[in-house]
Amino acid sequence: MEGAAKISRIPPAETSFQITKEFLELALDKEVENFSTGTGTNPGEHYLSIMYAIEMTFKGENQSNPYLIKCYPSSSPGPREWLNGGFTKELFISCACWKCGWTPSKFTNTAWSPESFILMTDLNKTSGFTMEDRIQGLDLDQTKITMKEIARLHALSWAYKQKNGVNLLSTKYPQLLSKMNTSSNPDIIGMGQLMTDLNDSCLKIVEEKLGASHPACKSYKKFIARGGMETMNAFLNKMESMRELWKVYFEFSLMKIRITTMPWMVGSHGDCWLSNLLFRYNDRGKPAAVTLVDYQLAREACPTLDLVLFLYTSIRASIRIPDLDEILRVYHDAFVRNCEALQVNPERAGILA
Helix, strand or coil, X not given: CCCHHXXXXXXXXXXXXXXXXXXXXXXXXXXXXXXXXXXXXCCCCCCCCEEEEEEEEECCCCCCEEXXXXXXXXXXXXXXXXCCCHHHHHHHHHHHXXXXXXXXXXXXXXXXXXXXXXXXXXXXHHHCCECCCCCCCECHHHHHHHHHHHHHHHHHHHHHHHHHCCCCHHHHCHHHCCCCCCCCCCCCCCHHHHHHHHHHHHHXXXXXXXXXXXXXXXHHHHHHHCCHHHHHHHHHHHHHHCHHHHHHHHHHHHXXXXXXXXXXXXXXXXXXXXHXXXXXXXXXXXXXXXXXXXXXXXXXXXXXXXXXXXXXHCECHHHHHHHHHHHHHHHHHHHHHHHHHCCCCCCCCCCCC
């Protein structure tokens, strides 16, 4: 831990503000004795934001307090444009809705302002939560405990609707609307710049980890040299020309959903896959707990939104294919148990009183 005279600062080129002693004291309403900063995530674990780790010692205390600060890069407009409103949505979910243990900040009044950030407890250092290998995928035990957590999330919003006589959560909480951008072209704005940024980051990681002479690095450079980004941009332009058609289709589909399946709408995570899961293990190496993080795409939707994304992006095929019925049963039973514990009807009867 560094002393007060040797405070580390995040380079201003990376973010729109500096993390200083005064900054942290205002955010936490506590006097900071000293602190140090470092990288909060490994390369490739975060796509649209910057995570920094902070170790703080408060005045009058001897123990170190680990935090993470999540903010957005100021150098590129791509992620900010594409996820316009995502920061506000995540702040709402974490602080006002699910109470995830994150610390709200005084500096988040305006989405994407130069001071936009979320300060949260480092669950890895305080509780031993870790992220799993995306390439390997989850085993059956990890899958089952995650399905139980997804069921718990869905049941909480389901119970809230029944207890408060609400048909759609989004009528009371517009933050849960699925629309991510209020500009004239919400489908693709900023996506081209976002893809360019992601490609640049990927190439940098490959070069740093494997070396410029590695076949994977050479292959990726060839992809970019062959006009990979031009191909992506052409695809995005095609999407733009189809925007009005998609808008009509979406409105028609939403009308059908409201008519036929609106009673089953729940508060969903919206981006429920392995990279947004943290696991804690017991002494035998078995998963004891899992928590969902990153609520930038949270919305009110059918439960299958989270289930399908999770099942087909995060689980080993050798597990999902033979055990799908058992896995879905785990979700069903957990949803029913949570509803019963919350004293609400797990079936849709009564939701449209």
